[in-house]
Amino acid sequence: MAAEHAESGFNIFPMDQFVIKPLFGGDSLTWYTPTNQALWMGVAIVAIVLLLVIGTRGRALVPTRTQSIAEVFYNFTYKMIEDINGKAGLKYFPQIMTLFTFLVFANILGLVPYSFTVTSQAAVTVLLAITVFLSVTIIGLVKNGAGFLKVFWISSAPLPLRPILAIIEVISYFVRPVSHSIRLMGNMMAGHAVIMVFAGFAGALGIFAAFPVVAIMAVYGLEVIVAFIQAYVFAILTVIYMNDALHPGSH
Amino acid sequence: MENVSLGADLVKMGALMGAGLACTGMGGAAIGIGHVVGNYLSGALRNPSAAGGQTATMFIGIAFSEALGIFSFLVALLLMYAQ
Numbered sequence: 632m633a634a635e636h637a638e639s640g641f642n643i644f645p646m647d648q649f650v651i652k653p654l655f656g657g658d659s660l661t662w663y664t665p666t667n668q669a670l671w672m673g674v675a676i677v678a679i680v681l682l683l684v685i686g687t688r689g690r691a692l693v694p695t696r697t698q699s700i701a702e703v704f705y706n707f708t709y710k711m712i713e714d715i716n717g718k719a720g721l722k723y724f725p726q727i728m729t730l731f732t733f734l735v736f737a738n739i740l741g742l743v744p745y746s747f748t749v750t751s752q753a754a755v756t757v758l759l760a761i762t763v764f765l766s767v768t769i770i771g772l773v774k775n776g777a778g779f780l781k782v783f784w785i786s787s788a789p790l791p792l793r794p795i796l797a798i799i800e801v802i803s804y805f806v807r808p809v810s811h812s813i814r815l816m817g818n819m820m821a822g823h824a825v826i827m828v829f830a831g832f833a834g835a836l837g838i839f840a841a842f843p844v845v846a847i848m849a850v851y852g853l854e855v856i857v858a859f860i861q862a863y864v865f866a867i868l869t870v871i872y873m874n875d876a877l878h879p880g881s882h
Numbered sequence: 883m884e885n886v887s888l889g890a891d892l893v894k895m896g897a898l899m900g901a902g903l904a905c906t907g908m909g910g911a912a913i914g915i916g917h918v919v920g921n922y923l924s925g926a927l928r929n930p931s932a933a934g935g936q937t938a939t940m941f942i943g944i945a946f947s948e949a950l951g952i953f954s955f956l957v958a959l960l961l962m963y964a965q
Contacts (some may be wrong), residue, residue, distance in 0.1 A: 646963040761946035810949065818954035826961055867938070 643831030645824045649751055667747045668755075675736040675749065683732070704732055708866070715870050719877050726766065727873075728760065731866035734815070738858035741819065742851070749855035751819035753812070763869045770877030781880030811868060818861045822854040897961045904958040909953020918943040 647807065654665045683704070687699030694702055708728045741748025749755055768827055771779040776854045783800040784793060834841035922940045926933030 646959070649940040734928060735898070795900060813956075814945065817949070817956045821952050821955045860941060862887075867942060871907060 643828060643835075644832065645827035648747075648827060649820065650824060651752070667750055668752060671740060671747045672737070672749050672755075675733060676738055678736050678740070679732055697814040704728070704735075711867060712870055714868075716874050716877055720870065720873060723770075727825070727866055727870060730763075730869060733861060734759075734862035734865055735859065738819065738862055739855070741823070742854060748819050748823055750815055751823060753816050756812040756816040757808070759815075759865075763811065763872065764808040767869075767872045767876045770873070773877060774876065775879055779876070779879050782875050783840065784880065786880060807872065811865070815861050815865055816858055822850065822857055825850055828871060837846075886935050893937040901958040904954050904961065905924045907954025907957075909919075911948055911954070914947035918947060 636677065651660065651666050651668050653660060654667060654670055657664075661667065665772040676793050682697065686695075686701045689695060691698060708731050709721070710725055713726055716723075719863070731857065737749045740746055771782070775781075782796045783804070785796050785800065789794055829843045829847045829850065831854065833847070836843065918940060922933075922936065922943075925936075
């Protein structure tokens with residue numbers, strides 16, 4: 632990879648870790664080529680199945696250790712949906728739980744050395760955000776018909792102000808998938824790029840390499856926290872957008 | 883021949899200067915996050931029993947304001963490494 636860079640004076644290539652490569656060599660990247668991204672998405676799904684299916688296999692009343700971790704995921708998501716959406720939102724619990732668990736596992740697995748962070752690719756996060764946007768819009772329209780447009784008509788504002796607010800609300804509604812996806816992608820890409828830049832410093836400093844390594848340790852701790860928080864924010868924003876679809880106009 | 887290499891160097895210089903300027907956006911994000919957490923702390927110290935229920939709101943506020951700082955960092959990274 633470093634051989635393909637022009638002679639520019641920089642010897643640090645932090646963006647190389649985000650390149651999608653075919654797993655078994657070769658040059659062609661078609662839709663059926665196994666890539667490192669597909670591999671790490673598969674690893675995340677296998678880990679989720681191991682935790683949630685095999686961990687709760689015993690179905691003990693007093694949970695074992697693995698079962699209580701699985702119950703933490705379940706209870707956390709359940710409380711999150713019930714607090715914001717009420718009982719009507721629990722019908723969409725599987726979608727929110729899938730999103731949240733997949734994002735937590737994908738973000739954390741990206742921190743393993745030599746791995747590939749799946750959620751740092753714009754393709755993955757934009758697809759997830761578009762899925763959320765389409766499902767919120769379609770569920771809102773199917774459940775409420777034309778009453779879904781009450782989302783844009785803020786009844787708690789003075790009447791002359793409402794058309795202007797409606798235009799602003801429409802624009803912000805359509806910008807939602809953009810900000811939803813870029814928030815996750817930017818956080819993951821920025822954290823890993825910073826770690827790689829500090830690693831380049833450590834390589835270049837020789838005897839003083841202890842200082843960048845300590846900085847890398849600090850950024851790594853921050854990255855673990857950010858991995859959980861970004862998955863949580865993605866899930867809770869999905870729940871809040873779903874609240875718009877289930878109870879439109881509840882401003 | 884000199885004109886061609888000067889053009890390429892000028893583009894690179896412009897990109898790197900733009901990357902440096904883009905990093906000033908992160909100051910706004912830091913102020914925003916400090917504002918949110920500071921308000922949460924001052925409210926939590928006055929009313930500690932109501933503080934636990936609002937930690938979720940605080941984290942959502944932090945994520946929103948941090949997102950814009952990350953956008954500016956992303957612009958800086960793209961200008962530096964992905965011309």
